[in-house]
Amino acid sequence: MSTSDASVDPPARVEHVCALPHIPEAVCAVRRRARTVLVQWRVPSLTVDHALLVISELTTNAIVHALPPAVLRLSLPETCDGRALLIEVADAGPGPRRRPPRDRPHPAEHEENGRGTDIVAALSARHGVSRHPERATRWAVLHMGA
Template structure:
């Protein structure tokens, strides 16, 4: 990464990306998020937990909601570092409850439980634009 981009990532308190509505979106966005978390100098354990939460929230949006979807990462430093992860989508998939993108068999139903276990706080906000699922992780 160039020194100029390095400075942008280090100073930025927020990063926002649209999420491709494809099964491969999780790995693409996860790589991008890993770079941002590294440049924010987060503790390795916090960064790994954050990547897992990011993966679960993105998978949920891609598999169970309508596009468009957006990931927002926010770093809040006020004595301690808090990382806020938000994924906003256009709401539940079409009637019938079938996933928009078929998940891998046997790997369904645990994502939000994982998010709840790793997050200091988490929740869901329903609004006119759709649904935002969020989680906050606090540095140890």
Template sequence: MPPVPGAVSDVRRRAGAVLAAWKVSPEIVEDALLVVSELLTNAIVHALPPAVLRLRWMRDAGLGTLHIEVTDAGPSCAARQQRAGIDPDEHGRGEEIVHALATRYGMRTSRRGVTRWAELVAV
């Protein structure tokens, strides 16, 4: 995903189309799209490009689990410097939103970058 205006909303629309094609439980689609938006926005604002979104829908024993992950190239120096001047009333809630909506969530780092992930479960 390129770090340009409108990129997050474009990818969110495309993710919504994929979730509809997969027949993902409607009860989690809205939450899933919010998680997608938050993880992608975090990657654009705080990390180096590229940002890559991966979705996986798994059904097992009547449950559906949607795995969402966004991988970026790691934190940018400019993002670290900007954080000091960011108004906490306007920014910084994305991670809290993801944690509130996800059944499980986490982060992995590798030489290639940082991956933040979340899972949502539907019954």
């Protein structure tokens, strides 16, 4: 059979799925695993660096603010303007809310927490949240430059 034959199946979607243990130490291990996968996929190094920051923010959010189980999914969907990296972190929805002190509704300039969404927005072409009755998926798309 010729490779130009229209009946040939398209290539399988490139995808990696990783369960997220519900402990803070998991973020570092997941980041290392993701780096290995992205390098194997020959993702450009700048995109890898940006992806690891986004993965850190999304996985930390799932571990700290959501209920388990959580899972990280990386994929390389074809887009109309070239390849992109899709990062998704699904969890079982929000955990019990922790209220900030009434006199400080936003993080102070010197605080390390509270800026994850800004980081994801700055590094991704698009990002968002898909909510379903018993789960939420936070996602980000990064374009893969040379």
